[in-house]
Amino acid sequence: MVAFRREAHVPRGGPNGGDGGRGGDVVLVADTNTTSLLDLHRHPHRRAQNGGHGEGNNRTGADGDDLIIPVPVGTVVRDHGTGVVLEDLETPGHRFVAARGGRGGRGNAAFANRFRRAPRFAERGERVEEHLFRLELKLIADVGLVGYPSAGKSSLIAHLSAAKPRIAAYPFTTLTPNLGVMRAGDTDVVLADVPGLVPGASEGKGLGHRFLRHIERTSVLVHVLDAAAFEPERNPVDDLEVIRHELVRHDASLGERPALVVLNKIDLPDGRAMAELVRLDLEAAGHEVLEVSAVTGEGLDALRYRLGELVSTQRERTAAEPEAEELVIRLQPRAEGFTIERDDAARYVVRGRQVERWVQMLPIEIPDAARYLQGRLKRAGVERALVDAGARQGDDVVIGDAVFEFTPELEDLPAEEREAVLAGAADTDDDLVTGPEDDDLEERAT
DSSP states (O other), rough: OOOOOOTTTBBTBBBBOOOOOOOOEEEEEEEEEESSHHHHHOOOOOOOOOOOOTTTTTOEEEEEEEEEEETHHHHHHHHTTTTOEEEEEEEOOEEEEEOOOOOOOGGGGGOOSSSOOOOOOOOOOOOOOOOOEEEEEEESSSEEEEOSSSSSSSHHHHSSSOOOOOOOSSSSOOOSOEEEEEEEEEEEEEEEEEEEOOGGGTTTTTGGGEEEEGTTTTTTTEEEEEEESSSOOOHHHHHHHHHHHHHHHHGGGGGOOOOOEEEEOSSSSHHHHHHHHHHHHHHTTTOEEEEOOOOOOTTTTHHHHHHHHHHHHHHHHHHHSOOOOOOOOOOOOOOOEEEEEEESSSSSSEEOOHHHHHHHHHHOOOOOHHHHHHHHHHHTTHHHHHHTTTTTOOOOEETTTTEEEEOOOGGSSSSHHHHHHHHHHOOOOOOOEEEEEOOOOOOOOO
């Protein structure tokens, strides 16, 4: 705010324009009550609240409210362009600041000193960067049920837990994963019914990539095999090999995790006969095999308690040996200071967060603000660095979105350099010059 005191019997009141408020942050928070990213899919553009304007009488504007976006636990935040993981929101309450709000501009009272008694300019609010992310949900469960479509995975999770997945008496596949909680003795086990996999799932066939990522965080796998498949050419042994092959191709560590083989549908005569036929072959290959019927409940108690034992063992092992985490790149503030380069138009381009912010926030169309900016750039060493880089009087200098004509204060230069700058002879082969840091971002003119 640009404002001046107006009081009775007080002539020439001084500046009293207040500062602007800070902009709000955009924050992602892992929330147990949020189950999908559908809301963000429908409304992908999010913006926090702006800070309030400063007012007269040195009143500071209100800070903008942060925008809190709840996301499901297990959400992975990736850079949209590179795919690099920026944050893994794997615990409830985990916060990630996706975009920080900008600093509010200073009012004209902040620029008053004994030389500049009535400044008629104020800073604008800081322009902040936009970020583009890709959010990916990976379910966090103890046990993942995998297998062909219609193998009975949804029926198993419906009988083992209170989950209510869609179940029908004709072949079809679940399109979204289902979660359920099962009590096995004193252990609560989270089950995930992963949609059916098909040959080529690791290459993306049948939406394989969307389904396989949900298995990455499960500690125990249950291969649900259809002992009474509709297709006469299929058999449980071949089905198991196909699914294991797709899992290993997607993530080699999946082949090393504890696993059970469950022969389902033994309530049907063909299913029981097939289970008795292939069980010995599966056990000879080193697999632990259980025969169950998700319809009648036969064998489900043994499956429940065996899963409880495996999950308890895995939890103890995980607590003793922390597993290797996926590489996560944390966003850090950019280094301060500046650099100078030459562009294709032979202009000198000054790059640096501080100097670009000064130019963007100051109304350089006002002469007083332009003079203040020139002094600030000089104190930061930009003018000296431009001379060292070969800039001469009248050259174009680009800082942010603004283009200036280089007019250094020559009285501070040695006589030889002053003559060289004026004569246009101070050329150099260096295209990049690193300048010093400004110790005080918020320093006031003295």
